[in-house]
Amino acid sequence: MSWVTFVLVVLGLIFLALIVYWQFIIAEGTYLGSWAVTWLYDWSAHVYERIKGFNVGDEQWFLGLPLARALAMIPAPLVLDVATGTGRLPRALLRQPAFEGRVIGLDLSRRMLREAVQRTAQFADRLTYIWQDAQELPFEDGTFDAVTCLEALEFMPDPHRVIVELIRVLRPGGVLLLTNRIGKDARFLPRRVFPRDEFELMLQETYPLEDVKVQVWQVDYDLAWGVKRGEPRGGSIRPLPDIMRCPHCGHRLGPALADSGNGANEAAYHCRGCRRVYPIAEDGVIEIAQPRRP
Numbered sequence: 001m002s003w004v005t006f007v008l009v010v011l012g013l014i015f016l017a018l019i020v021y022w023q024f025i026i027a028e029g030t031y032l033g034s035w036a037v038t039w040l041y042d043w044s045a046h047v048y049e050r051i052k053g054f055n056v057g058d059e060q061w062f063l064g065l066p067l068a069r070a071l072a073m074i075p076a077p078l079v080l081d082v083a084t085g086t087g088r089l090p091r092a093l094l095r096q097p098a099f100e101g102r103v104i105g106l107d108l109s110r111r112m113l114r115e116a117v118q119r120t121a122q123f124a125d126r127l128t129y130i131w132q133d134a135q136e137l138p139f140e141d142g143t144f145d146a147v148t149c150l151e152a153l154e155f156m157p158d159p160h161r162v163i164v165e166l167i168r169v170l171r172p173g174g175v176l177l178l179t180n181r182i183g184k185d186a187r188f189l190p191r192r193v194f195p196r197d198e199f200e201l202m203l204q205e206t207y208p209l210e211d212v213k214v215q216v217w218q219v220d221y222d223l224a225w226g227v228k229r230g231e232p233r234g235g236s237i238r239p240l241p242d243i244m245r246c247p248h249c250g251h252r253l254g255p256a257l258a259d260s261g262n263g264a265n266e267a268a269y270h271c272r273g274c275r276r277v278y279p280i281a282e283d284g285v286i287e288i289a290q291p292r293r294p
């Protein structure tokens, strides 16, 4: 091998290593598709909290308390946390004595949800987890008093589409809480993050939102608050069968017993339109992402 070939091979390997580092470490698989993001989170779910090192006091003070205050006028608010991960937001909110509502946490990584179930066991009676893609939320329009999505929009194939979906399931007058990635790595996430100085105006002008405020939150994230435009209505906890709908055909989902395949019956949700069956797993997670056909 001549030295020219040797140098070219070394440069090629360095280039390849940089691409792999960018795609898997910085972008966490987002440009390869949701399957790659989910695979990475499934793989690292057991160490996620250790890596993040959440501080209980900070989480309560900077997340749980402001959200509980924003919902203080509603007697029993219903909150959806999209891309809930290991249940960080449910934990911060349900620890607030002033919050007497219920939280639904949704994520596409089944292993992150398994961790979430364990880490929030003390709040199990006020908490439901759903395994599903944020791009197709399995809920009626205008359902929730607050919808949150923290540290996750940049991992979605189309963040705009997800924001539209978050606002769809928020009731008029409801609170939206979002993060936008900033910091040194943000420049390596084109089409996944929003320019910092345009984010507030973009939210206000592109979506049916008012009272939008973007605040500095963490080294890598700004936090955006907004309220869905329209005459405030409804609010408070509603039973799951009243709010859940099939992501495939849009019909209502009802509770049912389904054949688990080994002769026994298992708890499930059942679509009244296309008749797909969505099992409720042993850990209580409603598995919308992988329905069974009737």
Ligand SMILES: C[S@@+](CC[C@H](N)C(=O)[O-])C[C@H]1O[C@@H](n2cnc3c(N)ncnc32)[C@H](O)[C@@H]1O
Pocket: 034, 037, 038, 041, 082, 083, 084, 085, 086, 087, 088, 089, 106, 107, 108, 109, 112, 132, 133, 134, 135, 149, 150, 151, 152, 155, 156, 157
């Ligand atoms: C950095 S974690 C944030 C978790 C949590 N919100 C927090 O602040 O700790 C990103 C989460 O987004 C989830 N996620 C990525 N793409 C998703 C999608 N398309 N639908 C639902 N969840 C998704 C991942 O599985 C992961 O749990």
